[in-house]
Amino acid sequence: MEKMKVLAEWSYDPAKPFRGYTGKTLKVNVGDMTFESKDVSEDMKFKFTGGRGFGLKLLWDSVKDTTKWNDPENEIVISGGPLCGVTQYPGMGKFYAVFVSPLTDQTYDSNAGGHFGPLLKFAGWDAIEIQGKAQNDVVVVVDADAKKVQILESPFDDVNAYTVTEAIHEYYGDPKDINDRRFVSVVTSGQAAENTFWGCLNSSFWDSHRKTARLKQAGRGGGGTILRDKKIAALVVKTHDLSGTANNPADVDTLTRLGAKLHKEIITLDAKQCRMRTAGTSHLNEIMNEYHLLPTMNYKFGQHPDADKIHSKIYEKMFTQGISDGCWYGCTMACAKAVDGFELKTGPWKGRKITVDGPEYETAASFGPNVGVYDPAWTTETNFYADHYGFDTISAGTGIAFVCECYELGLINKENTNGLELNFGNKDDIMELIHRMASGKDEFARMVGQGVHRMKDLFAEKFGADRNVMERIGMEGQGIEVSEYVPKESVAQWGGFFLTLKGPQHDEAWLIFMDRVNKQLPTFEDKAEALHYFPNFRTWFSLVGLCKLPWNDIEPADNATKYPPQEAARVPEHVQNYVDIFNAVTGQNITKEDLIHQAERVYNFQRVFQLRLGKGTRKFHNIPDRALGPVWADEWEARAEYYDNELKAGGVDPAGLSSQEKCDRLQKIRREQWEKLVDTVYRRRGWDKNGIPTVKKLKELGMDIPEVVAVVEKHAKPEDQWKD
Amino acid sequence: MIVVNGEPMEWKEGMTVRDVINEKRYVFPLLAVWIDNSSVPRDHFATTPVPDGANVQIIHMISGG
Known part of the structure; x- marks a missing residue:
């Protein structure tokens, strides 16, 4: 060079x-x-x-x-x-x-x-x-x-x-x-x-x-x-100024002691727990499929018979084993798996043998079942080009899944796509779309690259596509695409995705098991409490520079027997480790409650920041119908017994109703539940009915910075304040 | 009859914790089980019987992320 x-x-x-x-x-x-x-x-x-x-x-x-x-x-x-x-x-x-x-x-x-x-x-x-x-x-x-x-x-x-x-x-x-x-x-x-x-x-x-x-x-x-x-x-x-104590921590002995304990846990238990060291996050592929959470064909379904073809055991064989795959020194979890010697079959580097980082679960799902493809080698190729061309596999996978459904519904056609047949599962044409998106020379590909939120406008304006249908099936919130978990079976996860600061990404709260399977969140108040605690706990990781995975993708051998169920799910020993590590590095003396307060300050600040930029109110916490429940009859019929029971639980007798009528009735029930969830969560977070943090809340947190308070006072209305 | 995570489930003679997990198709590896508020170690799932009438909690240990 x-x-x-x-x-x-x-x-x-x-x-x-x-x-x-x-x-x-x-x-x-x-x-x-x-x-x-x-x-x-x-x-x-x-x-x-x-x-x-x-x-x-x-x-x-x-x-x-x-x-x-x-x-x-x-x-x-x-x-x-x-x-x-x-x-x-x-x-x-x-x-x-x-x-x-x-x-x-x-x-x-x-x-x-x-x-x-x-x-x-x-x-x-x-x-x-x-x-x-x-x-x-x-x-x-x-x-x-x-x-x-x-x-x-x-x-x-x-x-x-x-x-x-x-x-x-x-x-x-x-x-x-x-x-x-x-x-x-x-x-x-x-x-x-x-x-x-x-x-x-x-x-x-x-x-x-x-x-x-x-x-x-x-x-x-x-x-x-x-x-x-x-x-x-x-x-x-x-910089060459790099050592194990370069942070100049207050108490390196504590860091060493806690680290040694977790290293031992990972080395001895990971193979029996999540297999992060050999499969990375791809271990979730078959699990999500089994629980009807694997996004399949634009989140229409959560399960597919061909999902065996993307089983983590297949990815495990593709990943080079026996190499320390930590993405920072000292990470024995080593989940940054890679496929070595992978020969590209398309694009400008066709024929080259390269190392591909991943695929991780999100990519295995987005450029997999979500676009109707069950071919790990094809997914690996999309993963490489996404990284190389510089685009996000989650948004792109969910975005292209939306395009595929629009194509199959006849909302757009081959003329609109400049010759591409974008049915689910059409690997060659989807790959060609990816290359066209990168080149920027194709007008349709440029439309796709603007994301689902803008595609709805563009497809309606340019192609006459039905706006209402696209609103129902477009899996985006606040302008960004949903990450790779089907949320429609968990009321709490509606909030985990759509009551977030920045849009539907799973880094605030993943509550599906707690809510839907464990039944640990039976009331709206329980769900709201989880939607207060976990987004703040997860925010804390983002304040201090941590990866979330060593928190709960590994757990101490006695975690499940030492604590009662609600507590055990938070992995208390690891939470205490983080408190101790923070104190050992900074020399402070915080508690696990202080940890949440640290996060809550920034969480509420960011909410006000969105408000300052013209967002950050209730109308931007929108949720598409597809995230609430089945939209089309075939979605219902794929799990008819399950959804019939859901309808009965909502007080509606499904007898005599067509599948489409059942979808529509369940949507109405769930839309009402959504509004109730929004109210309950806003109250728990100390926000008004319009989703704006109250001045009282900011004062409690010590975040009553004059310019922050001024933004709140400019937008808050008396009629949006809770009466009690 | 037993209750698993708040839902009724038919009880069978000789039923173990592992049988319940398999029948529910709970494939997630980080499961914690309580029978009538007593915890069951993970390596005892296959040998721990579930008595008729038991209240069983099978908790998937992934919460919040």
Whole structure:
């Protein structure tokens, strides 16, 4: 690779982390080529903790009420959090990216593993803000070894992820030692991010065993689309200042002790529990199918006889075994599985043998049963091109599933699709659509890449497609596509997907088993309590830089017998570990209750942030009919006995009704249940009837920041306040 | 008759916890079982009988994420 031309440069003295924080954040404006260091105050730590919290705080300070995703003041803020970079305990290398999303026109947060988050902190920064829009493609480099931040002219004609990432690792690594490339990490996207709103952020790590760069994705929300809109080919961080105590924790002995215990648990129990070390999250494929939760043909069904063809045992054989597959040091869960020597059959790299990161469960489902395909090799190929082209497999899979159903219903035709026959299961034409989406040359593919929310408008306007039908079957909320679980059997999960801050992603609450199978949430109040606790608990992970998987995809051997059922499901020992780790790193003395309070501050702040951007009220907490229950007769008939009983439970005798009439009656019942759920959850969260946090709630949390209160007071109405 | 997660289920002579799990098609690996508020260790599922009239809770240990 040729030497990159320096366009702008700034020197700095890297701050050493102390108790998990460097106390500094970096702002780079690629438009006016400026650099700025900001101090992190104690008040900022108290209110926002770190990670996603820091991202939201910095974004709040940088955008206007009217900012849209492609305005120059929009930012991508990346931050790991105070625990990010710990190597003693598994799952502690995540970063969280925050931005105003092209899909939702409000804030979005998306996380990734890989080494970028930890290396950024060890390069001296608790967060990096990227603002502005460059005129031509650039590479932004934070080089702590050279004590410089640079904006470089990009040499890349091909901006796709693997091309750029491999070249950058080689460029900055010591040519005499290939594994020196591990001190570099790169964030990229790709050409699909230029032509769709589904652009993902790839975060790299050097795999010293395979001698290749691997990619993990902050896939959701369109962060990659913003990266490319800013004409950034790569964000690079480089530092050799890396050790097991680089965070400078207050109590390394506690970290070592807790880590050793969890390592032992994982090593001894994982094979009998979730098999994360050999199958990764693909172990969920057959489980979701068995419980009618595997999205099949645009979420029409939750189960399919061909699902055996995507069983995790098949993926397990495809994944290379016996290699440490952690995406950050010290993660014995090692679920970042990969398919090595995979020969591509289509596209610009046809015939090449490459390493594919994944597929993980979400991709196995989205580019699998959801589009009517049961072919792991085909799914693996889509996984590779999604990463390489830089798009999100969840949104794209759910989006294309919507297109397939529209095609099969006759809402769009072969003329509209420019010759593609987009029936469910038509692998060749769906793959061709993916390549067309990346190239941006095909008008229909460009429409698809704008997401389900906008496709409904575009298909109605351009092709005369029935808007009402599309509203019923389009699996999106707040502008973003639903992730890969069928929610229609769980009232609580309606909230887990559709009463969220940013749209239907499963990182707030996954309550289907608790609600539907365990029957632990019988009342609306129980559901609301779960929809208060779990979204906050999960938010906490995003504040401190953690992966969720070591929390409850492994459990202590005595967890199920030591605690009563409600408590056991939260894996209390692991929750206490997180409290102890936070205290061991930061030197603070929080409790598990404080942990929720930390999260609640940011959760409510983000809700007000959405309000400030013109969203964040009840009307944006919408849910499509398909998420509530069966829409068409064939969905009902696939589980007729089950749904007949649901109807009876709702007080309706199904006798004499046609299947379509039954669907319509159940929809009416469930729509009423949804409204009741919304009311109950809003009350529990301390929000008014319109979904706006009350000033009283903000005061309780210590988040009555004047400009935040001003946003609430501008929008809150007396008639929306609860009477008691 | 027994009750499993609040729903009635026919009881059979010699029925074990594993039999109940299989009949319910609960394939999730992280299950916790209580019979009349007494927990049953996971490696005893196949050998622990379920008495007629028992209240059985089979909890899938995935909550919230």
